[in-house]
Amino acid sequence: MRYNCPISSLQNETELSGDFFDEFLLESSDLSRVGSLCVEEMCGVARGLNQLGKRVVLVWDLLMTQSVFEKKQLIFEAIDLTLFDAVRVSDPGAYHYLNTKFPNTAVQLVLDNGNHNLAGILGWEKLSGNLERLVLSSQLPFNIITQYCINLSTDVEIQIFGKIPLFYSPRKLLNSHLEQASGSALLEAVGTSEESPHKGFTILENEHGTFMYHPKELSLMDRIEKLNVSKIKWGRFDLRHPHQVSSVGVLEELVSNFSASAYREFRESYSHQLIRGFFEVNKTDAQFKNLVNRKVQRKDENYLGEIAEVKKERYLGIDIKKCEGTLRLGQKVLIKTPDGKELLTSFKKCFDVDGVEIQTITKPGLYRFNFIPKTSKKSQIYLYSGE
Amino acid sequence: MSLELLAPAGDLEKLKVGVMYGADAVYLGGENFGLRARAGNFTLEEIKEGVEFAHLRNAKVYVVLNSFLFDNEIQKLPEFVTYLEQMGVDAVIVSDMGVFQTVKSSCNIDIHVSTQASCLNESTVSLWKSLGAKRVILGREVSITEAKKIRQNCGIEVEMFSHGSLCMAYSGHCVISNYTGGRDSNRGGCAHSCRFEYSLDFKNNQKQSKKSFFMSSKDLNGIELVDQFEDASIDSLKIEGRMKTALYLATVVKSYRAAIDSLKTAEGPAPSPQELDHELRSFSHRDYTAGGLSGEFGSESVYDREHGLCGDYMIIGSIKNASAQSGLVLEVRNGLKLGDKIEIMTFKGKNIEIELDQMFDFADVPIESINPNQLLKIPYIEEVNTHNIVRKMGRLS
Structure with missing residues (x-):
């Protein structure tokens, strides 16, 4: 595995450009989400890194509405692309634009949110004739990514260390709290939820919108040996903040010569709590089954309808929704209540909506049946199939 | 070509309400593959019944498959979409490239590309068109002026959100729920963390600490812009809200139907814009904004309150x-x-x-x-x- 790192300002350029990283992701304020280099500075840094023999990538990871895209295209087209080994994009439009207008430029595609299946990733891969890297989502577990690596013909990159982005909005959400608008100046705040136990969200606002980060940071350092022998070719260290940049030496040492005790010491002294995110497993849909009361969900087979009213000791109002054959009094029906009870019973009396007593039901509609204890509104009625 | 009014159908009853109040099309979710894990969601039989009900009244039915799926779910998709096609579903709405490719290779049903897929510019829309999409649903950050240009230059159907709740983030680019609640927001588990109150401590004393619902957005209301949508040749206006009440649905669909109809016929006295606006404020809602439809979202689009406004x-x-x-x-x-x-x-x-x-x-x-x-x-x-x-x-x- 080889390592790379974003350079978003001149300050971290000097601190990061040692031997540890083989590639640098240059982030300008014009084209990247949180970069602060002006284009001239970015090109200057690129020249310097080129002389050091490093790979240099131009980051253009904004999402862009049409009018923004038109402006950014002009900026992009004025840049000397010979300074860069590749261009990294996130917006599908920017990807398509590079593939069609700059077919000889190597492209790195960020598939950060979603794209959690091989069919989709392969779909993106085949759209470019010059795709050199796929940056996969941090929500994909390691075992799945390694499976993908076998099937993809493009190098894969994942994040190894750094802040975890949670939220990207084009709106300026901090600015509204200032008495005077700050224009395009960078605003930074720490958010604490008043309604959940979560605190310490870093929130940044710049000319491109507002970005929120997880209070804890990602670190796969204690899995670095496993990663180093995997088919994942690139590992990214997102080290933009001063507290992160000052850790470069320790991280480099851990990468080349991992020691559990050294890592424990590093963790304990690091300013932020470190997590492995979804590296081992992603169970973010495990709670879905609890979000819906499956007991009130209709099952199609033998379904008749549902109870619309329970008038205790007097009657049941039932909305017969499906009646392909005829329902006769005395036929066995299964009533499934919202709290999970099942009652096997039969109806003895039935009246149509006009109050006329009937023996058989041949069409959907509202009907009044004799009262059956222990039933409740929204109970589902099924014709009993004998199983 | 006329502007399609597209309404949410949270369940079969709401589908019927939407169609009867004048929706030209409805969108609904099956029991899997959609983005509303908590919605009623339709069984196959209910989808069939919904399609029959809608088609009998010249309305179309679109089924959302807009969840970001994992590999094991992709495998189950061909059977489901083939069944949808057989039932006469008019299109499916997808956001994931894997879902798109799988649907394309399984059947001939029309595909609409969801707003979750970051459809924000001409280049993205051209890409989806080249892959065979019938329609794109533009991101809620795109203005009507931009949409007009996209529609003209790309030659593909364009759908825009016109009413309802707004994500504060670019759709698909918020994973707060995933990391803080263990629920994938892009798979139907959004915990609406953006509606929470936060205390904000500004760095470098840029501002004193403050409590705020700074990530909560006002609701979108584009009814006064219906003529602009029409002028921009937008194909479909979408009302958000599969989880919302039948009262919301009936009121919003009826109001937009009246606004759209008033553009093309002189049949009877049309309700005034004031009357329609009053109607849209008659049920519980957050304060309204035209959002990005007429330009950039400003700071006034933040809804810095906990609860919605009560209607009359x-x-x-x-x-x-x-x-x-x-x-x-x-x-x-x-x-x-x-x-x-x-x-x-x-x-x-x-x-x-x-x-x-x-x-x-x-x-x-x-x-x-x-x-x-x-x-x-x-x-x-x-x-x-x-x-x-x-x-x-x-x-x-």
């Missing part, structure tokens, strides 16, 4: 049966008593206000009051139909 009306229920012989049967959701004034929302035109002077239970016994979740019979009124929504002035206590 609350729902009473829906008409389950209307016949001259049996009268009107109303499924009551909020209690009523003799003398109460209720308003029956007709599908088109003026609503019918009545004072309840006779009430009967479902066994035709006269009653003086009725509690929620019961069936009420009242005398027949000729203009009233099954699926009409009934509301009442006042607020829930």
Whole structure:
């Protein structure tokens, strides 16, 4: 595995450009989400890194509405692309634009949110004739990514260390709290939820919108040996903040010569709590089954309808929704209540909506049946199939 | 070409309400693959019934497959979409490239590309068109002016959100729920963390610490821009809200139907913009913004409050049966008593206000009051139909 790192300002350029990283992701304020280099500075840094023999990538990871895209295209087209080994994009439009207008430029595609299946990733891969890297989502577990690596013909990159982005909005959400608008100046705040136990969200606002980060940071350092022998070719260290940049030496040492005790010491002294995110497993849909009361969900087979009213000791109002054959009094029906009870019973009396007593039901509609204890509104009625 | 009005169908009842109040098309979710894990969601049989109901009334049905799927789910997709095609579903809405490719290779059903796929610019839209998409649903950050250009230059159907709740983030680019609640927001588990209150401590004393609902967005309301949508040749106007009430659905669909119809016909007096605006404020909602439709989202688009604004009306229920012989049967959701004034929302035109002077239970016994979740019979009124929504002035206590 080889390592790379974003350079978003001149300050971290000097601190990061040692031997540890083989590639640098240059982030300008014009084209990247949180970069602060002006284009001239970015090109200057690129020249310097080129002389050091490093790979240099131009980051253009904004999402862009049409009018923004038109402006950014002009900026992009004025840049000397010979300074860069590749261009990294996130917006599908920017990807398509590079593939069609700059077919000889190597492209790195960020598939950060979603794209959690091989069919989709392969779909993106085949759209470019010059795709050199796929940056996969941090929500994909390691075992799945390694499976993908076998099937993809493009190098894969994942994040190894750094802040975890949670939220990207084009709106300026901090600015509204200032008495005077700050224009395009960078605003930074720490958010604490008043309604959940979560605190310490870093929130940044710049000319491109507002970005929120997880209070804890990602670190796969204690899995670095496993990663180093995997088919994942690139590992990214997102080290933009001063507290992160000052850790470069320790991280480099851990990468080349991992020691559990050294890592424990590093963790304990690091300013932020470190997590492995979804590296081992992603169970973010495990709670879905609890979000819906499956007991009130209709099952199609033998379904008749549902109870619309329970008038205790007097009657049941039932909305017969499906009646392909005829329902006769005395036929066995299964009533499934919202709290999970099942009652096997039969109806003895039935009246149509006009109050006329009937023996058989041949069409959907509202009907009044004799009262059956222990039933409740929204109970589902099924014709009993004998199983 | 006319502007399609596309309404949410959270369940079969709401599908019927949406269609009857004038939606040209409805979108719904099956039991899997959609983005609303908590919505009613349709069984296969319900989808079939919904399609039959809608097609009989010249309305289309789109099924959302807009969840970001994992590999094991992709494998189950071909059978499901083939069944949808056989049932006559008019299109599926997808956001994931893997879903797109799988649907494309499994059947010939039309594909609409979801707003979750970051459809923000011409280049993205051209890409999806080249892959065979029939329509793109533009991101809510795209203005009508930009959409017009995209529509003209790309030659593909364009759908835009016109009403309802707004994500504060670019759709698909918020994973707060994933990391803080263990629920994938892009797979239907959004915990709406953006609606929480946060205390903000600004760095470098840029501002004193403050509590705020800084990530909560006002609701979108584009009804005053319907003529601009039409002028921009937008194909479809989408109303958000599969989880919302039948009262919301009926009111919003009826209002937008009237606004769209007023563009092309002089049939009868059209409601004034003020009347339509008043209607859209008649139910519980967050304050409104035109959002990005007329330009960039400004700071006024933040809804710095916890609760929505109460409207003037609350729902009473829906008409389950209307016949001259049996009268009107109303499924009551909020209690009523003799003398109460209720308003029956007709599908088109003026609503019918009545004072309840006779009430009967479902066994035709006269009653003086009725509690929620019961069936009420009242005398027949000729203009009233099954699926009409009934509301009442006042607020829930």
